Amino acid sequence: MSEPMAILTDVTRCTGCEKCVDACKVEYELGDDRPWRGQGAIDDLSASRFTTIVNKPGNHHVRQQCRHCLEPACASACIVGALQKTPEGPVIYDAKKCMGCRYCLMACPFDIPRYDWDRAVPYVRKCTMCYDRLKEGGIPACVEACPEEATIFGTRAEMLALAKQRLSDNPDLYVQQVYGEHEVGGTSVLMIASIPLGFLAWKDNLGNQPLPDLTWASLKKVPGIALGVGGLMTGVYWIVGRRMKLAAESAEACNTIEPTDPADNQQQESESNHDQ
Amino acid sequence: MTSRLTILKSILWIIVGIWAMVTVARFTHGLGATTNLSDVTPWGLWIGFDVMAGVALAAGGFVLAATVYIFGLERYRPFVRPAILTAFLGYIAVAVGLLYDLGLPWNIWHPMINWQHHSVLFEVAMCVMLYLSVLALEFAPTILENSLFDRPLFRRILAVLKKVTLPLVVAGIILSTLHQSSLGSLFLIAPHRLHPLWYSPIIYLLFFVSAVGLGLMMVTLESLLSGYFFKHKVNTKLLSGLGLAASVVLGIYVAIRVGDMAIRGVLGGAFEASWMSTLFWFELCVCAVIPAILLAIPRIRRSIAGLGLCSGMTVFGMVMYRIDVCIVAFARPEGFSYFPHWTEFAVSLGIVAAAVLVFIFFVERLKVYEHPMDQAEIPTIGPSFDPVTVRSLVPAAVTAPRRYSLLFIVGASLAIAFLPQQAVLGTKPHYTPVAATRTIDGFVIENEKVGEPNTIGFIEDVGAIPAGAMVTPLIIIDGNRDGRLTLFNHQGHEDRLGGEESCASCHHLNMPMDRASSCHECHRDMYEPTLIFNHESHVRGTDGNQGCVKCHDPSSAVKSYETATACRECHAESIMSGPVIADPEDRWNSAVGYMAAMHGLCRQCHINKAEMTPGEFPVSLQDCRACHNANHTVIFSEMIPRVKNSESQ
Numbered sequence: 001m002s003e004p005m006a007i008l009t010d011v012t013r014c015t016g017c018e019k020c021v022d023a024c025k026v027e028y029e030l031g032d033d034r035p036w037r038g039q040g041a042i043d044d045l046s047a048s049r050f051t052t053i054v055n056k057p058g059n060h061h062v063r064q065q066c067r068h069c070l071e072p073a074c075a076s077a078c079i080v081g082a083l084q085k086t087p088e089g090p091v092i093y094d095a096k097k098c099m100g101c102r103y104c105l106m107a108c109p110f111d112i113p114r115y116d117w118d119r120a121v122p123y124v125r126k127c128t129m130c131y132d133r134l135k136e137g138g139i140p141a142c143v144e145a146c147p148e149e150a151t152i153f154g155t156r157a158e159m160l161a162l163a164k165q166r167l168s169d170n171p172d173l174y175v176q177q178v179y180g181e182h183e184v185g186g187t188s189v190l191m192i193a194s195i196p197l198g199f200l201a202w203k204d205n206l207g208n209q210p211l212p213d214l215t216w217a218s219l220k221k222v223p224g225i226a227l228g229v230g231g232l233m234t235g236v237y238w239i240v241g242r243r244m245k246l247a248a249e250s251a252e253a254c255n256t257i258e259p260t261d262p263a264d265n266q267q268q269e270s271e272s273n274h275d276q
Numbered sequence: 277m278t279s280r281l282t283i284l285k286s287i288l289w290i291i292v293g294i295w296a297m298v299t300v301a302r303f304t305h306g307l308g309a310t311t312n313l314s315d316v317t318p319w320g321l322w323i324g325f326d327v328m329a330g331v332a333l334a335a336g337g338f339v340l341a342a343t344v345y346i347f348g349l350e351r352y353r354p355f356v357r358p359a360i361l362t363a364f365l366g367y368i369a370v371a372v373g374l375l376y377d378l379g380l381p382w383n384i385w386h387p388m389i390n391w392q393h394h395s396v397l398f399e400v401a402m403c404v405m406l407y408l409s410v411l412a413l414e415f416a417p418t419i420l421e422n423s424l425f426d427r428p429l430f431r432r433i434l435a436v437l438k439k440v441t442l443p444l445v446v447a448g449i450i451l452s453t454l455h456q457s458s459l460g461s462l463f464l465i466a467p468h469r470l471h472p473l474w475y476s477p478i479i480y481l482l483f484f485v486s487a488v489g490l491g492l493m494m495v496t497l498e499s500l501l502s503g504y505f506f507k508h509k510v511n512t513k514l515l516s517g518l519g520l521a522a523s524v525v526l527g528i529y530v531a532i533r534v535g536d537m538a539i540r541g542v543l544g545g546a547f548e549a550s551w552m553s554t555l556f557w558f559e560l561c562v563c564a565v566i567p568a569i570l571l572a573i574p575r576i577r578r579s580i581a582g583l584g585l586c587s588g589m590t591v592f593g594m595v596m597y598r599i600d601v602c603i604v605a606f607a608r609p610e611g612f613s614y615f616p617h618w619t620e621f622a623v624s625l626g627i628v629a630a631a632v633l634v635f636i637f638f639v640e641r642l643k644v645y646e647h648p649m650d651q652a653e654i655p656t657i658g659p660s661f662d663p664v665t666v667r668s669l670v671p672a673a674v675t676a677p678r679r680y681s682l683l684f685i686v687g688a689s690l691a692i693a694f695l696p697q698q699a700v701l702g703t704k705p706h707y708t709p710v711a712a713t714r715t716i717d718g719f720v721i722e723n724e725k726v727g728e729p730n731t732i733g734f735i736e737d738v739g740a741i742p743a744g745a746m747v748t749p750l751i752i753i754d755g756n757r758d759g760r761l762t763l764f765n766h767q768g769h770e771d772r773l774g775g776e777e778s779c780a781s782c783h784h785l786n787m788p789m790d791r792a793s794s795c796h797e798c799h800r801d802m803y804e805p806t807l808i809f810n811h812e813s814h815v816r817g818t819d820g821n822q823g824c825v826k827c828h829d830p831s832s833a834v835k836s837y838e839t840a841t842a843c844r845e846c847h848a849e850s851i852m853s854g855p856v857i858a859d860p861e862d863r864w865n866s867a868v869g870y871m872a873a874m875h876g877l878c879r880q881c882h883i884n885k886a887e888m889t890p891g892e893f894p895v896s897l898q899d900c901r902a903c904h905n906a907n908h909t910v911i912f913s914e915m916i917p918r919v920k921n922s923e924s925q
Contacts, residue, residue, distance in 0.1 A: 017900060035706040035803055038314025038612060041758055042708075042803055042871070046315070055760070073465050079397040080383075080390040099386050100379020103397050105318035106606075107465045114315050115379065117308030118703035122379040202468040202607060211465050215396050218461040218480050222399060222454060229453045233346050233446045240348040 006156035011193035013150035016061030023145030066127035068188035074104035076212035090129035185210030293687020295626020301699035317614040324602035326373025335491030337363025338452035403455035457484040471605035489525035497587035523571035563593020708802035710755035719745040780852030798867040
């Protein structure tokens with residue numbers, strides 16, 4: 001299975017029964033919820049809850065889980081490559097590589113990764129779209145558990161087409177947007193709903209630019225800066241050295257010792273700081 | 277004789293003592309037990325101060341190396357060695373601070389084998405690692421010059437190191453340029469979280485320029501402080517040169533910061549009346565604007581007071597800039613805040629204190645400063661004998677360590693005394709106390725269609741109560757007051773289940789003197805089980821120590837719950853007969869969490885009714901929706917004025 005897969009969640013069909021949450025808890029042996037500061041409520045996402053239902057006024061039940069971005073900020077931020085985007089779609093986590101810097105928690109635009117704060121040997125915890133089940137040809141546990149087919153699984157192209165079909169079949173019911181089609185470069189979890197879902201991210205409108213592009217804009221300059229600064233410093237050293245030598249020679253030629261002009265030196269020094 | 281230096285060292289040793297004990301707690305019980313970090317504040321003081329600000333404070337090393345070795349400004353040479361030593365110790369402090377902050381510090385070497393060219397943090401890590409090596413080589417000659425290493429091998433190493441000084445300096449400048457700026461680039465990936473007054477696509481340039489300015493001011497401050505503590509003369513003429521340079525650099529920093537905001541059109545946000553805009557202006561003025569202006573005035577930058585003020589302001593302000601970007605201006609959901617736990621401060625201060633102690637050690641024993649040290653401060657080696665006083669029998673080399681180890685123990689004891697419980701015993705569940713039940717005046721209209729929930733309304737919402745409605749107080753089941761509630765028609769349930777006779781089906785246990793105790797009286801925590809047995813009051817009620825045998829079997833050596841008389845032996849009347857939930861025979865010394873109790877009781881009864889008498893009750897009675905229906909989403913804040921604080925019936 002190399003075709004990119006995706007989960008489609010239709011919020012209008014969800015009854016909020018939390019069978020997906022239970023299935024996930026069983027699959028990953030997460031146990032009871034462990035309340036911890038930083039959680040607004042017991043059923044917020046946590047190290048012991050990879051997916052949850054956010055209840056909104058008007059009987060809307062919105063499932064929250066890792067969005068498995070096509071160009072994930074967390075994976076690009078990861079210093080050791082513990083978080084990786086797989087060709088199948090899931091963004092997976094390798095606990096053996098992780099060193100626990102938590103830059104992924106800082107970088108995620110959807111506020112997804114959670115940390116084992118109460119443990120002496122903590123790991124990053126988040127949904128992995130049941131990558132192990134996928135490899136064996138299965139489907140994610142949450143999708144399997146959903147009694148209403150509110151959350152379904154298939155190739156991303158299929159899911160996107162289906163979502164758009166539903167939007168056009170029922171234009172009055174749905175907000176005319178497939179959440180995850182373009183946001184931050186697209187995600188492998190698509191959502192359609194009758195209410196705006198902007199509240200699921202840190203910002204209502206994240207834009208369509210993949211976040212890793214922002215850091216790459218600065219990172220790609222690194223070799224240039226390294227060579228530039230190195231060249232500049234060597235050059236300045238050579239010029240300064242030569243000028244001093246010439247000054248010494250001319251001083252010797254004149255057989256007089258001129259005191260160095262402090263104003264000149266000071267100017268040179270402030271220049272140096274410009275250059276750096 | 278107590279000199280300034282002795283007092284300083286004494287204070288530092290106390291801090292190091294406190295730090296040592298917190299260290300034990302940090303590595304035994306984890307981050308959660310010793311910090312206030314959480315999923316909404318993944319980076320706190322240890323990253324904001326120890327790493328971000330620590331690296332910037334150590335920028336003086338490469339700035340001075342460049343000034344002297346590259347730009348040939350030889351007269352600043354006296355500052356190079358202290359600056360390099362500060363940088364070296366500073367970067368070691370950064371690495372140590374990082375070990376505390378990393379969740380899995382034993383994996384700190386992983387970046388070396390897992391190269392991630394797309395990660396800014398990877399670039400920072402590699403540069404810092406390499407720069408630390410460069411600094412070690414740059415500082416090594418100072419150690420090797422000591423007479424202790426006056427051997428042919430070390431002399432040869434020293435000669436080689438002196439030959440490669442220039443490549444080392446250039447490498448140091450390149451590495452510093454890269455990682456000082458990249459510390460800013462770390463935040464490029466979070467435009468959604470970093471406040472617009474701090475977020476900038478060229479934040480790396482701001483971090484770099486501010487680091488250069490801060491480096492110059494840090495060297496100045498350090499010279500002033502070492503002048504004060506080691507009592508040597510401060511060369512204000514040279515320092516004023518650094519001051520002028522800093523003035524220019526800080527001016528450039530302000531120009532770039534404000535100019536960039538103006539070009540991108542976000543400068544308007546700085547003039548809104550908000551905490552963030554106030555913080556922005558305060559930080560900008562303290563770290564750069566005021567010092568830049570003051571240092572431009574020759575009279576001020578040539579005075580010790582002027583230099584001290586300006587360098588102090590810049591150091592404070594630039595540290596604040598790093599902390600603002602990393603913590604204060606970094607968004608978290610409403611209602612969550614972060615202030616470091618004292619243990620976090622203890623670690624940060626402890627690392628700084630240790631670094632300062634090592635700095636003093638090197639200054640006292642090596643040729644870091646050109647001036648000779650105050651001889652009184654250097655411990656004399658070898659015992660000296662003075663027949664008049666006993667104290668003089670012990671050489672200074674022994675008394676000083678004795679004094680400092682005592683202070684270390686004082687610090688350690690202080691830390692142990694004040695360590696929070698969770699740092700000593702490990703993390704405990706986060707308790708959420710349950711508040712008493714409240715009611716609101718409402719009415720219920722029974723739905724004729726079987727299987728549909730009844731209609732519930734509030735008296736104040738309607739002019740006239742509809743016909744056929746039952747007016748009754750509705751209980752708000754909302755133990756932790758988080759606004760997510762379920763309304764409970766107590767009267768309706770009582771009527772349906774058979775009047776007063778039915779109390780026992782739900783109220784299974786009574787507190788003393790109660791007829792039907794409310795749920796929250798025993799189920800005291802929202803999620804966690806709590807102890808409800810009060811041993812103290814039982815001791816009092818059974819004639820003190822004479823009463824032990826009334827509950828505990830006298831033949832058993834261990835007096836525990838297991839060997840005690842069952843509660844029901846004395847309190848039979850407290851336990852209702854025939855409750856819906858299982859008789860709490862064994863477990864009634866602790867009550868399950870409120871939520872578990874509610875779900876356990878209500879759901880069990882609903883399931884029983886729906887399954888046993890399908891004709892009478894709809895199947896949907898066992899669904900979550902039976903209780904968590906539209907009422908669940910009532911906007912609670914609007915209801916609050918009408919809520920009665922009285923207990924239910």
